[in-house]
Amino acid sequence: MNLTVDSTVKPPASESSSCHSLKEHAHESAWLSEETCEANVPSDCPVSTPTQRRTVERKRLTVSLPLDLLERSRNTVYWTKGLTLAKLLEQALVRSLDQWEELNGQPFPRRLEDLKGGRPRNPDR
Numbered sequence: 001m002n003l004t005v006d007s008t009v010k011p012p013a014s015e016s017s018s019c020h021s022l023k024e025h026a027h028e029s030a031w032l033s034e035e036t037c038e039a040n041v042p043s044d045c046p047v048s049t050p051t052q053r054r055t056v057e058r059k060r061l062t063v064s065l066p067l068d069l070l071e072r073s074r075n076t077v078y079w080t081k082g083l084t085l086a087k088l089l090e091q092a093l094v095r096s097l098d099q100w101e102e103l104n105g106q107p108f109p110r111r112l113e114d115l116k117g118g119r120p121r122n123p124d125r
Contacts, residue, residue, distance in 0.1 A: 065073075077083050101107045 073085060073088055077085050077088055
């Protein structure tokens with residue numbers, strides 16, 4: 001199954017609220033444990049207000065994902081107020097790239113040429 005996502009740049013931490021109220025999500029409380037809610041959401045947490053978004057250059061990316069991963073993603077977006085599929089995938093990609101760069105000890109240098117499309121060749125064939 002193909003999935004097309006618009007990529008964006010994550011706003012700086014100063015522009016996004018780290019506080020999220022699960023009280024707005026009555027349907028989530030059925031499957032979230034009481035301990036999880038209490039541990040992740042302080043009782044004095046203010047409801048986040050919309051912030052002005054910066055204009056960021058976007059480029060469309062089409063990828064094929066395993067159907068079960070796509071379904072898990074759609075279920076997460078469905079049950080999480082304010083989350084979009086593009087935002088979920090962008091956040092996951094940022095976390096993954098941060099981990100790869102940490103393993104590398106630094107950000108990777110700019111590539112010398114464009115990536116080649118298609119499946120990688122199998123050198124054993």
